[in-house]
Amino acid sequence: MRDQPHFLPRLQLQSLLDLLIAEDYQCMGPQIQSNAIVFKPFSQVTALTQGITDYQDAGHYRLQPYDSPRNFHWNCSAQLLKPYFFQAEQVLWQVEKQQDGQLVFCQTQSHQPKRAFFGVRACDIAALKLQDQHFLHSEFVDDHYAENRRNNLFIAVTCSKAGANCFCHRTSDGPAITDGYDLLLDELNEGFLLQTGSDEGERLCQQLLQTQVLEIASSEQQQQADQSLSQVRQTLFDNDDQRLQSHQSDQSQPPQFKAQQQSQQQSQQQHQQPKHLPFDPELIRQVLMQNLDHPHWQELAETCLSCGNCTSVCPTCFCSSQRDIPELDGSQAQHVRQWDSCFSQGHGYIHGYQVRGKTQLRYQQWLTHKLVNWYEQYGRSGCVGCGRCVTWCPVGIDFTQAAMQICQDNGQISGDRVRGDRVRGDRVSKDREGGHNDN
């Protein structure tokens, strides 16, 4: 499985860092800030997270001590690549008023340094591909995104644990990292298995070999890494089964979405319901779109704050709004693009008319675009299973549970299907072909 793996002893991680710095890379790595793991520039490995892990649940994120020298034993940072490439705020162009009253427009150019990202995960890579598809590979190339995407090096790390909100196995985006990286690390206590995935990665690897930083990985080390990955995969599926059993035993109860009223403990029990999606394109497309009048949408709307946190942390969401920031004297103005959200007022506003005034319609837009209409646009779902939208929802709405609830109540999903069996479109019941309810 691992093609010619090398071994990078833990003490030599700094050598890799030094090499990259010598090659003018700005290194970005996981560090702790405001009780969460964020990505910031660093030049010493001591700045990296170490002896720490994360615990994530719906609307809940905590860092916990972890008795190990590992730097990457956590699942999903608050944000990772999106803010660096699709910037939260970006000046697109400037306009200046000349003496004679003429307006002169110029496109702003930002020049980014070469950047190396340490600790990129399978879900992050999958999301990056989707963002690339939108900004780079569609009819119009986004110059600003393209500029930000130049000269980046991705040092991916295979997840060594599965978080409670992780479901990359459901979207086929993880937990194994198969491509999209320059260097791939599998973290063991004593160091890292290292593989290359690009010419640049190979070149760097050769340099490390020349300076005798790398060793040959032993078969035990390879075995350990393989076992770790299998264990992660197993945990992901075990979590499914546990949640499914819990969900089935709760079937008689009404859909429970008032997590807010519950204590921490109760809330955790509630989150043991299915968290994974029935990621079958046909199932999702037909069932969700045929059930836009399902009562569960209204229940969701009663809980949803329409605050846009989910879309902001989603690594694939790409919606933006634009505004002008004029100088006070009116002599010039900047035209700024900023992250928008389908939960905002402006997103649903067309000239003189608000098409998504209510939260229910905004939630439907978010969920159906991500899981249904994304197929039309980009040939796959827009969800990569990172679970950020679940973790960072202030009221703990579980996106996957929302989709499950609507599908399941229509008898669409049996336990087998949830466990991963493919469901054919012709098996989808047609008995609830509800129209779009615009109320």
Added chain:
Amino acid sequence: MAQRIPAQILSQHSDADVTVTSNAATDAYADTTNNGKANVDTNTRLKVAVHKFASCDGCQLAFLNAGADLLTVNRLFDIRHFAEAGLLDNRPLIERDIDVAIIEGSVCTAEDIQRLQQIRDSSQRLITIGACATSGGIQALRNMADAQQWLAEIYARPESLSSLDTATPISQHVKVDLELWGCPVNTEQLLHALRNLLWHSLPENNKDKVCMECKRAGNICVMVTENKPCLGPVTQGSCGAICPHHGRDCYGCYGPAENTNTDSLSQRFSGFGLLPEEIARKFLLINSQSKPFLEEGKKWHNQLTSQPQTSDKGLRL
């Protein structure tokens, strides 16, 4: 006095600018008002008056804190009255011919009502700045209490005061053309609005939640990581999410956002262990008279009064 310094700056430049007939700023105004004719006399500058009602003056300070931009403001506008900055228009209110009246503070006395009406009658446009002017401000907490009793408890000679039992937003008395929320408003917000006025446009109506700004700023959610009862998800932005940026929970000083779900948020606060009185206090603070906050606050307050609490921090509203 510190606040007089900008006043001097303003008056000095006011004199100097009379001779300036062509600059980018006045041209910008001329373009939209005189069919592109340049060299507009500076007397065509919009005449501005800043008035204070019951307030702490913080919003006027946001104006005065504009620094060097104040010079530009003075070049672009003809500031006729701004007592905090030392500029007084001594003509009777009703005789003043003002283009833009900027109002800080809420209506707390009978005299306020009369003065406000006169300001409105003599002004083309009226803009309110800050929480007091837009939703009553913190002094509006008395709207839910026995104001006379409060007066009697606090003042040695309450009969010497003549205040209304309520503090009310400006829009409850006269037509308001633009409301700038915030406690206090910030300088950028104010200058942006002024700039737009010169173009005869309104600044974009940013009623999006603080969360949007917070996430754009790269902050970490204090609700999710620390269970802090943050009002960001129901509060409108423009503040730059400064409280969460510094690790504290938003207290809603910019007023309610559009499409708020205060019920869900306060249920969450309850889940964090907040008592009904604490939840009521979250909503009934700076923007207590804004409808969504008032309703939500009252709901929890009523729960409090129907079920007496043992806490000694009783909410006296």
